[in-house]
Amino acid sequence: MKRPTIADVARRAGVSKGAVSYALNGQPGVSEATRQRILAVAAEIGFSRSSAARALSGSASDAIGLALCRPARTLGIEPFFMELISGVEAELSARSYALTLQVVADQDAEIAVYRRWWGERRVDGVLVCDLRTDDRRVPVLEELGLPAVVIGGPGGTGRLASVWSDDAAALVETVEYLAALGHRRIARVGGLPELLHTSIRTEAFTQVCRRLDLPDAVTVPSDYTGEEGARATRRLLSSPARPTAVIYDNDVMAIAGLSVAQEMGLAVPGDLSIVAWDDSPLCRLVHPPLTALGRDIPAYGVHAARQLLAVIGGASVGEFRDETAHLTPRGSTASPLRIG
Amino acid sequence: MKRPTIADVARRAGVSKGAVSYALNGQPGVSEATRQRILAVAAEIGFSRSSAARALSGSASDAIGLALCRPARTLGIEPFFMELISGVEAELSARSYALTLQVVADQDAEIAVYRRWWGERRVDGVLVCDLRTDDRRVPVLEELGLPAVVIGGPGGTGRLASVWSDDAAALVETVEYLAALGHRRIARVGGLPELLHTSIRTEAFTQVCRRLDLPDAVTVPSDYTGEEGARATRRLLSSPARPTAVIYDNDVMAIAGLSVAQEMGLAVPGDLSIVAWDDSPLCRLVHPPLTALGRDIPAYGVHAARQLLAVIGGASVGEFRDETAHLTPRGSTASPLRIG
DNA sequence: CTGAAAGCGCTTACAG
DNA sequence: CTGAAAGCGCTTACAG
Numbered sequence: 001m002k003r004p005t006i007a008d009v010a011r012r013a014g015v016s017k018g019a020v021s022y023a024l025n026g027q028p029g030v031s032e033a034t035r036q037r038i039l040a041v042a043a044e045i046g047f048s049r050s051s052a053a054r055a056l057s058g059s060a061s062d063a064i065g066l067a068l069c070r071p072a073r074t075l076g077i078e079p080f081f082m083e084l085i086s087g088v089e090a091e092l093s094a095r096s097y098a099l100t101l102q103v104v105a106d107q108d109a110e111i112a113v114y115r116r117w118w119g120e121r122r123v124d125g126v127l128v129c130d131l132r133t134d135d136r137r138v139p140v141l142e143e144l145g146l147p148a149v150v151i152g153g154p155g156g157t158g159r160l161a162s163v164w165s166d167d168a169a170a171l172v173e174t175v176e177y178l179a180a181l182g183h184r185r186i187a188r189v190g191g192l193p194e195l196l197h198t199s200i201r202t203e204a205f206t207q208v209c210r211r212l213d214l215p216d217a218v219t220v221p222s223d224y225t226g227e228e229g230a231r232a233t234r235r236l237l238s239s240p241a242r243p244t245a246v247i248y249d250n251d252v253m254a255i256a257g258l259s260v261a262q263e264m265g266l267a268v269p270g271d272l273s274i275v276a277w278d279d280s281p282l283c284r285l286v287h288p289p290l291t292a293l294g295r296d297i298p299a300y301g302v303h304a305a306r307q308l309l310a311v312i313g314g315a316s317v318g319e320f321r322d323e324t325a326h327l328t329p330r331g332s333t334a335s336p337l338r339i340g
Numbered sequence: 341m342k343r344p345t346i347a348d349v350a351r352r353a354g355v356s357k358g359a360v361s362y363a364l365n366g367q368p369g370v371s372e373a374t375r376q377r378i379l380a381v382a383a384e385i386g387f388s389r390s391s392a393a394r395a396l397s398g399s400a401s402d403a404i405g406l407a408l409c410r411p412a413r414t415l416g417i418e419p420f421f422m423e424l425i426s427g428v429e430a431e432l433s434a435r436s437y438a439l440t441l442q443v444v445a446d447q448d449a450e451i452a453v454y455r456r457w458w459g460e461r462r463v464d465g466v467l468v469c470d471l472r473t474d475d476r477r478v479p480v481l482e483e484l485g486l487p488a489v490v491i492g493g494p495g496g497t498g499r500l501a502s503v504w505s506d507d508a509a510a511l512v513e514t515v516e517y518l519a520a521l522g523h524r525r526i527a528r529v530g531g532l533p534e535l536l537h538t539s540i541r542t543e544a545f546t547q548v549c550r551r552l553d554l555p556d557a558v559t560v561p562s563d564y565t566g567e568e569g570a571r572a573t574r575r576l577l578s579s580p581a582r583p584t585a586v587i588y589d590n591d592v593m594a595i596a597g598l599s600v601a602q603e604m605g606l607a608v609p610g611d612l613s614i615v616a617w618d619d620s621p622l623c624r625l626v627h628p629p630l631t632a633l634g635r636d637i638p639a640y641g642v643h644a645a646r647q648l649l650a651v652i653g654g655a656s657v658g659e660f661r662d663e664t665a666h667l668t669p670r671g672s673t674a675s676p677l678r679i680g
Numbered sequence: 681c682t683g684a685a686a687g688c689g690c691t692t693a694c695a696g
Numbered sequence: 697c698t699g700a701a702a703g704c705g706c707t708t709a710c711a712g
Contacts, residue, residue: 098440
């Protein structure tokens with residue numbers, strides 16, 4: 001059984017194929033009555049336009065691309081991407097756009113995917129994640145002319161549109177909160193050092209600690225996995241002047257840190273306060289629940305998708321500053337116990 | 341700057357467009373020398389075939405679809421889907437297939453998406469998740485003739501190909517293990533009751549408990565969220581004959597259950613043993629680490645994708661039985677303490 | 681407001 | 697083994 005084409009609709013509605021096309025695209029060229037009749041016929045015979053034929057005729061492919069460059073093991077465990085995707089989807093489905101997903105091994109593979117997608121006209125634009133310091137993907141996308149929105153920044157996005165959140169401000173708020181509780185030795189377990197937002201956080205951390213005259217504002221680099229988070233925590237808690245508070249760059253590492261503290265016989269929050277970035281349901285599941293920096297990630301995805309659709313639509317789009325993460329104090333932070 | 345077409349390659353290589361097409365598709369019709377020359381020219385000018393034109397000419401669209409019908413909040417927190425997707429991707433990228441993802445609100449929306457995808461020739465086939473008892477999607481896909489592989493079963497998949505794992509066997513192994521430790525009152529916090537694998541597990545649970553002569557083999561239905569997992573656990577632990585062991589249908593609920601037990605002053609595993617399904621890094625992060633039922637989810641995705649590509653290729657494909665989940669004992673299970 | 685026609689970039693019989 | 701040509705299903709100027 002062949003699927004109906006635009007010619008079937010035209011024949012059945014007694015009009016030309018062109019008229020059907022205009023009616024379907026909501027363009028002038030057909031009377032309102034004709035348009036309604038055509039739409040009714042199309043619905044009746046279950047017609048939907050071939051996306052291939054549309055794309056070939058110069059229309060958009062009505063799909064956007066998202067290439068994810070993270071090893072499978074961290075992809076699964078971090079809620080961030082799925083939440084982002086669900087937001088992106090919400091915006092795309094509303095406009096009948098499809099999302100093409102591709103997991104890539106490294107930046108070169110990612111760049112090759114962009115070239116292929118654009119060459120094949122498979123996507124109308126892409127969302128770029130995990131912006132790095134001095135990111136090689138940015139100039140390639142600029143050169144290709146592939147519509148793109150970078151999720152990250154500020155800065156480092158060249159002439160590409162972007163959506164970002166003020167991580168520096170969120171970090172400062174957190175350190176000030178811990179300092180107000182009486183903490184003096186605050187450490188941080190950071191994310192992948194090559195990511196731009198990691199260096200933005202690290203820089204902000206160093207500066208605010210200097211301003212508040214806190215010593216030893218050490219950041220231990222990590223990779224977002226629980227194993228590395230645990231290792232970094234052990235190292236920090238074994239040091240002679242161990243910190244009384246640790247800020248983690250994601251929820252998984254924070255939970256691993258909590259476990260390590262308990263293993264080592266340290267009370268949380270009595271002996272150690274813990275703050276997690278990327279608030280998630282996980283933070284509320286553990287005992288004590290974790291104080292966390294959170295924001296609406298699905299909404300972030302919605303905004304990114306909206307920006308991209310605007311770029312695809314030909315609009316001149318710049319930076320969009322999303323909500324700043326806010327701190328939700330829970331049971332894992334308190335004033336440090338007086339020692340001796 | 342226009343992107344190169346097959347005509348550009350043909351002109352530059354001094355052959356017809358047809359020859360280029362044959363060369364690119366690895367079909368007979370061109371000599372090996374010519375093929376190499378054509379391929380070299382194509383690479384040189386950065387040519388890739390328009391997927392739209394290919395699809396329109398009757399070739400495959402080289403994309404498969406995955407519609408996910410879960411609320412955003414559970415999508416993010418469960419590693420399962422991301423792990424599955426990373427496996428699916430691994431198989432697809434190797435064959436240059438794209439993955440089109442769509443998050444849908446309910447089964448009707450999902451069915452509409454299948455109809456649209458097929459009508460638009462946007463995908464060559466689909467992967468179907470979260471199989472339900474008496475699933476309405478199955479007959480629709482059969483009628484449409486859309487190549488599909490159902491992830492789930494056994495049973496309930498009609499004439500569609502499927503990939504499944506023997507949850508009943510895994511559950512029996514778990515109950516026998518707990519019984520061997522001396523547990524008599526074992527409960528279970530189940531997943532969404534409408535999912536087929538939930539009812540398969542529930543049925544297996546009831547039967548093995550009867551066989552082992554264990555009383556009160558109660559299953560509390562839930563929805564995979566931490567909140568519901570916590571609520572179900574509170575209910576179980578407050579009952580007069582509280583269980584000494586609980587099996588959870590996912591990791592998130594198990595972690596929530598652990599938290600509740602600790603809140604209520606019950607020692608794990610002394611007073612309560614906990615087993616989590618869907619072993620994940622999370623299970624190793626908490627304290628004590630959770631005994632869990634696990635299997636290789638990315639591999640499951642690889643197998644599902646491979647099956648689907650076979651179906652698309654016209655092969656007659658049936659059920660594929662994947663690895664059975666195996667139990668990894670960790671600190672959350674032990675013999676129950678003798679009660680006074 | 682409508683109809684006939686060209687064209688998008690491929691694939692694939694069909695002659696040579 | 698190669699070349700010329702039709703056709704996939706749309707969109708969009710271009711005449712009427």
